[in-house]
Amino acid sequence: MRTLVIQSCRDDVAPGHWLRTCLDSVAGWARERGFEYRLLGDEALDSVPAWYRDKTRGRLPIQFDLARLQLIEQALNQGFQRACWIDADVLLFAPQHLHLDYGDCAFGREHWVERDPQGRIRVRRNVHNAICAFAAGSVVLGFLRHATLRVIERADPAHIAPQMVGPKLLGALHSLVGFDLIESVGGFSPLVLDDLEAGGGAALQAQRAALTAPLAGANLCTSLLGARDLGTLCAGLKAGISWQADATRD
Numbered sequence: 001m002r003t004l005v006i007q008s009c010r011d012d013v014a015p016g017h018w019l020r021t022c023l024d025s026v027a028g029w030a031r032e033r034g035f036e037y038r039l040l041g042d043e044a045l046d047s048v049p050a051w052y053r054d055k056t057r058g059r060l061p062i063q064f065d066l067a068r069l070q071l072i073e074q075a076l077n078q079g080f081q082r083a084c085w086i087d088a089d090v091l092l093f094a095p096q097h098l099h100l101d102y103g104d105c106a107f108g109r110e111h112w113v114e115r116d117p118q119g120r121i122r123v124r125r126n127v128h129n130a131i132c133a134f135a136a137g138s139v140v141l142g143f144l145r146h147a148t149l150r151v152i153e154r155a156d157p158a159h160i161a162p163q164m165v166g167p168k169l170l171g172a173l174h175s176l177v178g179f180d181l182i183e184s185v186g187g188f189s190p191l192v193l194d195d196l197e198a199g200g201g202a203a204l205q206a207q208r209a210a211l212t213a214p215l216a217g218a219n220l221c222t223s224l225l226g227a228r229d230l231g232t233l234c235a236g237l238k239a240g241i242s243w244q245a246d247a248t249r250d
Contacts, residue, residue: 003100004080005030005037006071008044008064009088018231022091025217025238029095036080044071052149055157061223062152065129065166069145076136084133089222090185093237097184098216105134105141106180107170110187110219111210113203121191121202123210127170130219131185140179144169183213190224196242197233215243 007026013019023039030037045053047070048063056062068085075083084100092098100106108131112124134141148165155164173179188196188207195201220230236242 001081002079003033003035003082003084004075005035005084005086006040006068006075007038007086007088008040008067008071011041016231018229018234019088019222021231021234021238022089022220025092025095026086026090029092029098032095033100035084038075040071047071047074049149052152055152055155056160059160059162061162062160062165066145066148066152068129068132069141069148072132072134073141073145076134076138076141081136082133084131085129086185087130087219089220090130090217091220091234091237092185092217093240093243094214094216096216097214098182099184100133100182102133102180102182103135104138104180105132106182107132107174108185108187108219109181109183111207112187113189113192113206113210115191121206123206125210126167126187127174127179127181128167128187128219129170130187131182133182144173183211184216185218186211186215187219187221189221193220193225193230193233196237 005026007023009019009023027037027039045063045067048067052066053063072083072085082100108128110126110128112126114122114124116122147169151165151169152160161168170179174181189203191203192207195204233242
């Protein structure tokens with residue numbers, strides 16, 4: 001099946017930045033699988049309507065929620081039989097576990113580790129679009145693009161919630177229709193990243209306990225990190241060190 005893997009990274013990211021490690025991990029996986037690979041810069045948002053960009057100004061993740069669907073649709077119209085989007089901050093540290101053997105479409109599954117109002121560790125199971133794949137002729141793709149446009153069109157610009165047309169919309173739809181989920185690409189919350197850098201902890205243990213499949217990689221959630229440098233952590237994850245560091249403590 002002729003497959004295209006699409007990513008986008010802003011043009012001003014320095015060559016040695018840890019995001020480049022993430023991008024290289026995905027490009028290498030695509031090459032190993034025999035997939036075609038396309039990395040876009042700032043032009044990834046060119047097809048997003050001006051009114052949508054104006055209304056979501058300062059909310060790049062919401063702009064990319066639409067852009068990824070449009071880019072996938074363009075790829076399928078160009079003759080690809082399947083197209084897969086993967087966020088730039090997804091690191092594949094065990095790529096052998098990532099497969100795209102799904103039908104119409106598939107989205108990621110994450111186990112998000114956070115603290116509840118009482119300060120206790122809890123895990124939320126979410127559907128996410130840091131990775132998503134669609135096959136040619138998908139009945140979901142056109143609907144999801146239309147739904148994304150309509151939600152933002154109707155939304156009060158002062159109350160456009162984060163993830164409104166990303167994980168929140170997908171989670172609501174999944175509860176009704178049951179999408180195929182890619183369990184091998186999750187998401188590491190800041191609490192989990194802290195534990196990974198520290199060599200272990202309760203958040204990392206909760207992450208491991210919640211998993212239902214071996215992880216190929218994870219979304220490192222740049223939007224929540226600010227200027228945090230994950231270069232050393234990425235290297236450790238790629239080497240298998242960080243992910244396995246506290247295995248003897250479990």
